[in-house]
Amino acid sequence: MVVTIAQQPFSMAKVSASSWNFAVRLWLATILALLVSFWLQLEAPSTAAVTVAILAEPTRGQALEKAAFRLVATIVGVTASIAITGLFSQARDLILAASALWLGLCVFAAKLLDGYRAYAAVLSGYTAANIAVQQIDNPQHVFEASVERGAAIAVGIMSIAVVNVFMSAPDRHPRLAAQLAAIHRRVRDYASATPRGNRGNSATFLALVQEIVGLRPQIESIALESSSGSVRSAAARSAAVGLVAELQAARILTTAPAHFDIAARDQTSAAVDRLDGSSLQWRMPARSVDLQNHVPDATTETSSWKIRELLRIDETVRQDLLALRSVRWPSRLQRAPLYRSCRIAADSAVRATLWFAIAATFFVWAGWSAASASLYLVAAIAALGLTTPNPRGYTAIALVGAPIAVVVAGILEFVVLDGADAFPVLAIALAPSTIGAALLTTSQNPLWSGLGRINLIAVPTILALSNPQTYNPQTFLFTSLFVVAATAVLLAAQMLIPPASDDKQRMRLLAEARDELQEPDTKDSDPNEAAFRDASRIAQFLSAGGVRDDHALSEMLSCFDRSATVRLCNAKLMQLAEGPFAQLAHQAHAAIAARDTASLRAIAIELREKASHKDSVEADVAACLVLTSDIIDGRSGAHSFQEAT
Amino acid sequence: MAHSFPELVIGGVLVAPFVTYLVAALVVIIVLRPILHFVGFAKMFSNARIAEVSLYVTILGSLMLLF
Numbered sequence: 001m002v003v004t005i006a007q008q009p010f011s012m013a014k015v016s017a018s019s020w021n022f023a024v025r026l027w028l029a030t031i032l033a034l035l036v037s038f039w040l041q042l043e044a045p046s047t048a049a050v051t052v053a054i055l056a057e058p059t060r061g062q063a064l065e066k067a068a069f070r071l072v073a074t075i076v077g078v079t080a081s082i083a084i085t086g087l088f089s090q091a092r093d094l095i096l097a098a099s100a101l102w103l104g105l106c107v108f109a110a111k112l113l114d115g116y117r118a119y120a121a122v123l124s125g126y127t128a129a130n131i132a133v134q135q136i137d138n139p140q141h142v143f144e145a146s147v148e149r150g151a152a153i154a155v156g157i158m159s160i161a162v163v164n165v166f167m168s169a170p171d172r173h174p175r176l177a178a179q180l181a182a183i184h185r186r187v188r189d190y191a192s193a194t195p196r197g198n199r200g201n202s203a204t205f206l207a208l209v210q211e212i213v214g215l216r217p218q219i220e221s222i223a224l225e226s227s228s229g230s231v232r233s234a235a236a237r238s239a240a241v242g243l244v245a246e247l248q249a250a251r252i253l254t255t256a257p258a259h260f261d262i263a264a265r266d267q268t269s270a271a272v273d274r275l276d277g278s279s280l281q282w283r284m285p286a287r288s289v290d291l292q293n294h295v296p297d298a299t300t301e302t303s304s305w306k307i308r309e310l311l312r313i314d315e316t317v318r319q320d321l322l323a324l325r326s327v328r329w330p331s332r333l334q335r336a337p338l339y340r341s342c343r344i345a346a347d348s349a350v351r352a353t354l355w356f357a358i359a360a361t362f363f364v365w366a367g368w369s370a371a372s373a374s375l376y377l378v379a380a381i382a383a384l385g386l387t388t389p390n391p392r393g394y395t396a397i398a399l400v401g402a403p404i405a406v407v408v409a410g411i412l413e414f415v416v417l418d419g420a421d422a423f424p425v426l427a428i429a430l431a432p433s434t435i436g437a438a439l440l441t442t443s444q445n446p447l448w449s450g451l452g453r454i455n456l457i458a459v460p461t462i463l464a465l466s467n468p469q470t471y472n473p474q475t476f477l478f479t480s481l482f483v484v485a486a487t488a489v490l491l492a493a494q495m496l497i498p499p500a501s502d503d504k505q506r507m508r509l510l511a512e513a514r515d516e517l518q519e520p521d522t523k524d525s526d527p528n529e530a531a532f533r534d535a536s537r538i539a540q541f542l543s544a545g546g547v548r549d550d551h552a553l554s555e556m557l558s559c560f561d562r563s564a565t566v567r568l569c570n571a572k573l574m575q576l577a578e579g580p581f582a583q584l585a586h587q588a589h590a591a592i593a594a595r596d597t598a599s600l601r602a603i604a605i606e607l608r609e610k611a612s613h614k615d616s617v618e619a620d621v622a623a624c625l626v627l628t629s630d631i632i633d634g635r636s637g638a639h640s641f642q643e644a645t
Numbered sequence: 646m647a648h649s650f651p652e653l654v655i656g657g658v659l660v661a662p663f664v665t666y667l668v669a670a671l672v673v674i675i676v677l678r679p680i681l682h683f684v685g686f687a688k689m690f691s692n693a694r695i696a697e698v699s700l701y702v703t704i705l706g707s708l709m710l711l712f
Contacts, residue, residue, distance in 0.1 A: 060694070147658050165694050226693050227681035327687075 015439055018058070018170065023438035025167045026056050026160075030434055030460070031427045033159035038423070038467040042155065043148040045467065049460040051156025056438060056456060059172040060164045061225035062116075067157040068224070069120035074153055077127025078146040084132045089139040096136075096360045096375075099129045103379055104353030107386050111345035114338055115217025122383035129356070129379035134372045173222045173232050176215065177324050180239050183211055184317055187243055191250035191310060202557070205251055206542060212243050213532075213539035216336055228327045238330040239320035244535045245528040246317055248564050249310040252627065253303075301608070302630075305623030335529050339537035343508055347500045348386050355382045358493040359486070370478055377486035382494075389543050391499040392491070397447065399487040401454030406480040408433050408455060409462040419471055426465070433459050458483060502545040509541045510552050513559040527567040534560050562631055566592055569628040572621045581607065581618060588625060597629035604629075651712075670705040 010017040029052045037045035054070065057063040080102055088094035106125025110118040131149065135142045163169075190204050219240060223233035316331070323330045359378040363371040385394035416429045437459070440452025462479050513534075538546075538560060546553050569592060576585040584603055591599040604625040611618035650662035674697075681687070681697075690696035 165698050226687050227678045228687045
């Protein structure tokens, strides 16, 4: 998304000051981590440096959140590796099989999560591969190795946390607030463009859905930024959930029936045009929308209700954004649930297990005793790749990046340092490679940023810094060989068993959306939260190449419209469940479940006749019922999208 | 009188007493967070993050002094 900044930011060598700041911070944190680990005489000081490289996130909250998850995941992974080694200490092959299964289990969990939670899940998978497999020949050292690893990771985390605080790493929340406000403006624009018959904006709708859902991990990570972080996070979460609901309400405005007359449409436009104005105009009471002088038939009432609903949601979003800016708790706490497809997750898990098993078979068959390091890398790259949209592309970038990292590490070790044993020399020697790689990671181009990230992590891994450094060319050669071999073997395994195709994932998501429509979730959840969950499914669908598949996309959107409307209607009917209209509400519930639109319309007419006044709850419910029957009849979503494309 | 530090031994591995204090101070900070938000701690300082780190160090030092 684009946040325009008025003044031109300071830049040096075409790289912005914030990127330089980030790169220098990272270099300082690496040096600090190495210094402390050397001083504490840790067994694996390079793990601390690698931890810093892994926690290389541009903002403080993200680095802290990733650090917390890294620590927790390491503990889980270490426990698993102790269990695996304890169970199968006499049988090497069984340790490999158990590690493969554990990796699969963790990938399954990761595919059900997002952001750093997914990272934590895969990390606990490949930590077991690291510790259990590396100690395969001396299982009695598993606990010591785990404690050493844990200590080095803790040192890495503290180094980057301290450097981030004192080098004023930026906070994420000001930018998040700006992004949410910008999205809010665009949702309003979308809403005001909609009733003017401008239907070519399905692309806008999809882009907005993707952006809102894409902010979810960042909303979680601002919780750790300061003592008020959790308040900001809650407000931002409510705002994001509200934005999806507002977007949905705006989209429903397009479901204007064919006989929606011109006068009503103009009035709708006029009402929604108030969205464009300042917030003062905007705060005009929702119910004052003037459609009264028009003939109050069902259509007009439904459209006026739709606008009231849109205005109501917009007001709550505005309040939430205000709460975010002024650091107050939002009026109501909402969850932002993620859509979880167990079938897709299981599919990926099986593939990850098989890739690891193929690579393990190859290395066992090759008979290299030091190949355990390769297996660790296979597990790490396979698992991390599965948290990205294109796992094989990730491995391919790793295969390109590994030789570059080998060359950089070789130059560092045998040309630049070449036997040096003074710490300041090491610190200066690390500067070009660390800062260079960190600058690359800030690039917009995914290839460059991928290569930067791989170099950032692989160079300290290959260097295997220790105190004193051994400068053994043979060790270097073997390590380099195994790093390259790991990526090559994994890519070969992924050629043999390709990752789940986009088509298959799309079909699965669509089938699940369809199933859910047939058997709606009876759990008593908030309609807005459920709409957010459906929106996250659309985002997953789009990231699996959904834009190219017009037919499936329109069906997906139609499922979204229908389930959202039915849920909204059910929630509205709950308001009548206690009063004198309980019987009618019950009938309406049954009619919705049976998709019986004729009865729904009849109930709506009855409710409207019995309604005390035009703005009563009963009239609202009646309008909602008419809308639901329109949408169930299919005068909506799918059709308008097809017209648009 | 010399201050004796509590020792933590997990599975035969001796964990430095300092680590125990670090974790305890972190727990105290996490418990304090809602109170800090309530009193508007972040608004009192121009650089809230350094203030929070200082608070952490203060708590860490007090814990070591008192326990």
